[in-house]
Amino acid sequence: MSQVFLGMPATAPAGVGHLRGTESFPRAARRALADPQLRRNLGHATTTIRAKSAAVIDELPDWAQLRAAGSAIKTDVLARLPELLVQLEAKVTEAGGVVHWAADANDANRIVTDLVRATGSDRVIKVKSMATQEIGLNEALAAAGIEPVETDLAELIVQLGDDRPSHILVPAIHRNRAEIREIFLRAMPGVDPALTDEPAALAAVARRYLRQTFLSTRVAVSGANFAVAQTGTLAVVESEGNGRMCLTLPETLITVMGIEKVVPTWQDLEVFLQLLPRASTGERMNPYTSMWTGVTSGDGPQAFHLVLLDNGRSAVLADRTGRQALHCIRCSACLNVCPVYERTGGHAYGSVYPGPIGAVLSPQLTGVADNASLPYASSLCGACYDACPVGINIPELLVHLRDQVPHPRAEATAMAAAGYTMDRPRLYEAAQRATRLGRLAGRRGRGLPPPLTGWTASRDLPEPPEQTFRQWWAQR
Amino acid sequence: MRIALFVTCLADTMFPEAAKATVRLLERLGHEVVFPAEQTCCGQMHVNTGYQREALPLVRRHVRTFDPYDVIVAPSGSCVGSVRHQHPMVARRAGDERLAGRAEDVARRTYELSELLVDVLGVTDVGAYFPHRVTYHPTCHSLRMLRVGDRPLRLLRAVRGLDLVALPAAEQCCGFGGTFAVKNADTSTAMLADKMRHVLATGADVCTAGDASCLMHLGGGLSRLRTGVRTVHLAEILAATEHRDTADGRNRLGVGP
Amino acid sequence: MNSRDLVLGRLRAALAADPPTTTGAVPRDYRQSGALDLDRLVQRLTDYRAQVHRAAEDTVAETIAALLPSGATVVVPPGLPAGWLPPTVTVLPDTGLDNRQIGAADAVVTAAAVAVAETGTVVLDGSPDQGRRVISLLPDRHVCVVRAGQVVATVPEALTRLVPHRPLTWISGPSATSDIELNRVEGVHGPRTLHVVLLS
Numbered sequence: 048m049s050q051v052f053l054g055m056p057a058t059a060p061a062g063v064g065h066l067r068g069t070e071s072f073p074r075a076a077r078r079a080l081a082d083p084q085l086r087r088n089l090g091h092a093t094t095t096i097r098a099k100s101a102a103v104i105d106e107l108p109d110w111a112q113l114r115a116a117g118s119a120i121k122t123d124v125l126a127r128l129p130e131l132l133v134q135l136e137a138k139v140t141e142a143g144g145v146v147h148w149a150a151d152a153n154d155a156n157r158i159v160t161d162l163v164r165a166t167g168s169d170r171v172i173k174v175k176s177m178a179t180q181e182i183g184l185n186e187a188l189a190a191a192g193i194e195p196v197e198t199d200l201a202e203l204i205v206q207l208g209d210d211r212p213s214h215i216l217v218p219a220i221h222r223n224r225a226e227i228r229e230i231f232l233r234a235m236p237g238v239d240p241a242l243t244d245e246p247a248a249l250a251a252v253a254r255r256y257l258r259q260t261f262l263s264t265r266v267a268v269s270g271a272n273f274a275v276a277q278t279g280t281l282a283v284v285e286s287e288g289n290g291r292m293c294l295t296l297p298e299t300l301i302t303v304m305g306i307e308k309v310v311p312t313w314q315d316l317e318v319f320l321q322l323l324p325r326a327s328t329g330e331r332m333n334p335y336t337s338m339w340t341g342v343t344s345g346d347g348p349q350a351f352h353l354v355l356l357d358n359g360r361s362a363v364l365a366d367r368t369g370r371q372a373l374h375c376i377r378c379s380a381c382l383n384v385c386p387v388y389e390r391t392g393g394h395a396y397g398s399v400y401p402g403p404i405g406a407v408l409s410p411q412l413t414g415v416a417d418n419a420s421l422p423y424a425s426s427l428c429g430a431c432y433d434a435c436p437v438g439i440n441i442p443e444l445l446v447h448l449r450d451q452v453p454h455p456r457a458e459a460t461a462m463a464a465a466g467y468t469m470d471r472p473r474l475y476e477a478a479q480r481a482t483r484l485g486r487l488a489g490r491r492g493r494g495l496p497p498p499l500t501g502w503t504a505s506r507d508l509p510e511p512p513e514q515t516f517r518q519w520w521a522q523r
Numbered sequence: 524m525r526i527a528l529f530v531t532c533l534a535d536t537m538f539p540e541a542a543k544a545t546v547r548l549l550e551r552l553g554h555e556v557v558f559p560a561e562q563t564c565c566g567q568m569h570v571n572t573g574y575q576r577e578a579l580p581l582v583r584r585h586v587r588t589f590d591p592y593d594v595i596v597a598p599s600g601s602c603v604g605s606v607r608h609q610h611p612m613v614a615r616r617a618g619d620e621r622l623a624g625r626a627e628d629v630a631r632r633t634y635e636l637s638e639l640l641v642d643v644l645g646v647t648d649v650g651a652y653f654p655h656r657v658t659y660h661p662t663c664h665s666l667r668m669l670r671v672g673d674r675p676l677r678l679l680r681a682v683r684g685l686d687l688v689a690l691p692a693a694e695q696c697c698g699f700g701g702t703f704a705v706k707n708a709d710t711s712t713a714m715l716a717d718k719m720r721h722v723l724a725t726g727a728d729v730c731t732a733g734d735a736s737c738l739m740h741l742g743g744g745l746s747r748l749r750t751g752v753r754t755v756h757l758a759e760i761l762a763a764t765e766h767r768d769t770a771d772g773r774n775r776l777g778v779g780p
Numbered sequence: 781m782n783s784r785d786l787v788l789g790r791l792r793a794a795l796a797a798d799p800p801t802t803t804g805a806v807p808r809d810y811r812q813s814g815a816l817d818l819d820r821l822v823q824r825l826t827d828y829r830a831q832v833h834r835a836a837e838d839t840v841a842e843t844i845a846a847l848l849p850s851g852a853t854v855v856v857p858p859g860l861p862a863g864w865l866p867p868t869v870t871v872l873p874d875t876g877l878d879n880r881q882i883g884a885a886d887a888v889v890t891a892a893a894v895a896v897a898e899t900g901t902v903v904l905d906g907s908p909d910q911g912r913r914v915i916s917l918l919p920d921r922h923v924c925v926v927r928a929g930q931v932v933a934t935v936p937e938a939l940t941r942l943v944p945h946r947p948l949t950w951i952s953g954p955s956a957t958s959d960i961e962l963n964r965v966e967g968v969h970g971p972r973t974l975h976v977v978l979l980s
Binding site for chain 1: 546711
């Protein structure tokens, strides 16, 4: 009991939010792989973004230095996280904001729901935010009779399509223009059936659909890309202007922010404002970035609440190797270069955090037992590490987490036996001979017993040679 | 120069031609090759599957076996990557700082074949002859973990008779990934299908790489589809001469019907 | 125990369990500044579909007149230089306009605080010649007048010129989205047309 009161690092609670899938990655991936339309949509989108991002990164002669600086800033942030959060709290409060602390998803959902209720509004407009998706805020608000309206185009597509997000940056990446048109025609009242699937026409429909909602809703909920401890300044990076609408028009703004988003100084933004857009959307700068500090008299919301969210982050922080996952700035570059993500899409990961970063972040937030298949959802090809603008060594983390996952008993036995044999050259040579004998005994070419059937379903196994290398060497 | 061969368990057991070719090539270039017989496996499979504790004795054995040698070579980017990046980590996690230091020391003296040839021995034309249309798959660990860059391509360009054709989307993973190919067989197969499509698009009759593991995966798929494209380890191409075409006529890395 | 103490306690315990070894030093050997190049600003703004017009202080009004149809209603912040506005438009000074009036206007004309050449960005900071954030958001057309002296080459230089506690809006081209097949298309919720009038 006393330990609880001292505050031991804790993982994110089950039964709330969207960090855990309902089935293992290989099982969920199989369904996605069988969907050729999905494969085409993902292949097209990720190929496009990879080329765009590479082109604008190549323009900067100092990308490597920016990346090193970004990584160093995040390392420093984590080392001083408690003090920086306290500083941020003081600065935001000084500027007229109110800071709330949320230990977990339930805590955060309750805080936000109570704040909205206090305004008397039965609707909130939302800027795309991974943190609020992670905690399942929309479900919590709906249960309290408050309608959450997603205003980001991709989030709107997901919400209207009664779908789940599949990408950190572009939650509807799995939908192509024709499918988006279908969703709009079905779910938006008053859409002209002559609507084409031109992206500009689809965007115009969303503009008309949401404009009245923006103007008439008194409360907005946002996330934050960065929060500056030194000044109390919050920053939201976006493209469409829905963010500006939410951050400007309502009377009350509630920002839910993962505690790792704090940066020490105003100057630190110069690094991340260069890294994020180029790695994320492949732009030199995204169309809109809003920065605000508390409340400004006569301009924008006159009530500002900042909710600082733990929800498992303290548990991630407790692991020296694992804590680098908290460097993540949610750019999604690792998704766009991942050969696994490109083929399975985001839903297969079960969590709101898909792709390589999701495969290391989700199991750490929930505890590895609850997402045991995710650290294996990678061929360890290393493309994610190269692409990460803050240098998170995702392959190293995957291997680190695989070591903590509860292993299937048969596999553990086989691995122990293999380890034992390989540490004894005489036994090892005997096993090499047995490999050959086993193959000669009738399993030629194709077909292996489970659990290796997955291999031979689509590939032939090589014929063992007449002689191992060491036999040849001995006879030279 | 006296060079110790780290054969790797896969080449030793399944693809000895790649290892034999490494020996012949280095001897042809005038070097002495030794084979420390106490070596077995670097433990990469254990580490990558989540069994670092079981890998520890293998790391210890590897370090003990190769510590006496000044220059160590392996015909595998992946296994050299394991020696460089995983051995010190496994030792450290087990709290054995002394072993970690020795592992780092051994790693500094361990080279993937193309690194040894180009950086240590200073040679790109090894006097090979291989009259075939060849495409090169860079393999993820050679490309991104070791950063071998264009060394293999420089070696291949100097091979007489060889028609080198660029592989589209070469930097994309073939889908092997060790136990990934078993645990996520469907995704691995989808990745393999794309890689094979790119290989076939080159019109090459040989696909080469510096890793027997990726070639086993790719060769297994190409064989299943009866494409007629052979997979041949880089060492075998570099060892081939007019007098002895070690890789020709026999599909050592390919597989039986 | 309240959540604040709980979270801070957890974080302190997490760090104590496995203390970081960082010195906290951040290598800042990336470029802090660059050579000023107005043509680059023009090129980068244009690249993201902003329409750029070069003018001098005494030709601003005629430049803007050419951009807006005669009789257009134009919202302006209270401190905008009066000489910038052509007589052909109907001016709505923001002395507390409501959102409907602002949204119904044909355009907004503002000044800027800073512009970044390398990224094609203009930044508004809520000064009297730029006004409340809402006025540059709701009209479908934004005319932003930038003085040459406000242009810097790089993002680091821009941040040193900005005051953190002011409400800041960084604008790089018109409203856009990449949400449909990851292709950038212009025109969602913000102004669909962005004119930048560059004074030099």
